[in-house]
Amino acid sequence: MTTPPKFPRPPKPPLVPREPYDPADVTVSLLFERLIGRVIVCWSKLEACMEDLIWTLLKLEIEQGRIVTARMDAVGKIRMLRHLGELEMTEEQFHRLSPALDEIDILREDRNFIVHGTWGRAGFDRTHFCLSLRLKPDSVENVIGESFPESRMRRIGDAIERRKWELIDLMEELHALPGRFVPKHHGKPPDPPPDRP
Numbered sequence: 078m079t080t081p082p083k084f085p086r087p088p089k090p091p092l093v094p095r096e097p098y099d100p101a102d103v104t105v106s107l108l109f110e111r112l113i114g115r116v117i118v119c120w121s122k123l124e125a126c127m128e129d130l131i132w133t134l135l136k137l138e139i140e141q142g143r144i145v146t147a148r149m150d151a152v153g154k155i156r157m158l159r160h161l162g163e164l165e166m167t168e169e170q171f172h173r174l175s176p177a178l179d180e181i182d183i184l185r186e187d188r189n190f191i192v193h194g195t196w197g198r199a200g201f202d203r204t205h206f207c208l209s210l211r212l213k214p215d216s217v218e219n220v221i222g223e224s225f226p227e228s229r230m231r232r233i234g235d236a237i238e239r240r241k242w243e244l245i246d247l248m249e250e251l252h253a254l255p256g257r258f259v260p261k262h263h264g265k266p267p268d269p270p271p272d273r274p
Contacts, residue, residue, distance in 0.1 A: 078163060081172040084179035089223070103197040109205050113191055119237040120188045123181065126244040127154040130145040133248050134161040151185050170247060177243050178235065187233050190223065 105113075131154065132142030146154065156179050162174045194207035208222040 078168050078171065079210065081175035084176040084183070086179075086183055091201050098211050102199075103195075105198070105259070106197045108227065109144050109196070109225075110229065112234065113196070115234045116191050116230065116237065118186055119234050119241070120184075123241040123244070124151060124154065125179075126248075127151070127158060130244050130248050131161065134158070134165045134252055152182075154222070155182055166247075166251070171264075173243070174247060180210065183235055184233065187236070191225070191230075191233070213218050216257075230243055 078146075128146045131146055132139065135142065135145065137145065149157070159175065159178055162171045162178075165172060176235065187234055190207060190209055194209045196205065196207050198204065204224045205227075206222050207225055
């Protein structure tokens with residue numbers, strides 16, 4: 078199989094030292110609470126799709142599949158999908174999956190920063206920012222912070238959602254292959270019961 082295309086890593090915003098006279102506060106607007114929540118919800122759905130695709134590639138029902146993926150973090154799911162995709166997918170499918178996984182890994186870093194960071198607003202324009210002690214600063218007395226304008230938050234949520242649907246499309250293609258095992262939980266939902274008089 079030929080090497081799949083890579084998803085290019087976008088540049089991080091530059092580190093800008095905070096000026097001592099910049100006003101700062103630890104509040105977050107209601108809009109940003111919603112945007113943070115959207116990233117969290119979208120990511121949970123994406124991880125569920127990653128698990129579902131793993132179960133599909135391993136030809137497992139949900140009962141067995143959850144044993145495999147229950148304690149697996151996002152990094153483990155990405156790694157497993159990459160290995161299984163190379164073994165079980167056509168070259169064309171794998172060449173779509175691999176760059177999607179590259180971007181999912183980049184989005185994972187953003188999601189972790191958003192979820193585990195400390196939020197606030199700074200500057201005269203009250204730009205939202207997020208601080209993290211987990212990322213290595215350029216100096217021991219510094220804390221890493223990134224600005225998160227509304228446009229960046231929306232891009233992150235949209236990208237997570239887009240990649241979720243790409244995984245769903247790949248899963249549906251795999252289910253449609255002749256002779257392909259389709260776990261029961263993937264099948265068409267049963268028809269609703271007829272209305273009673």
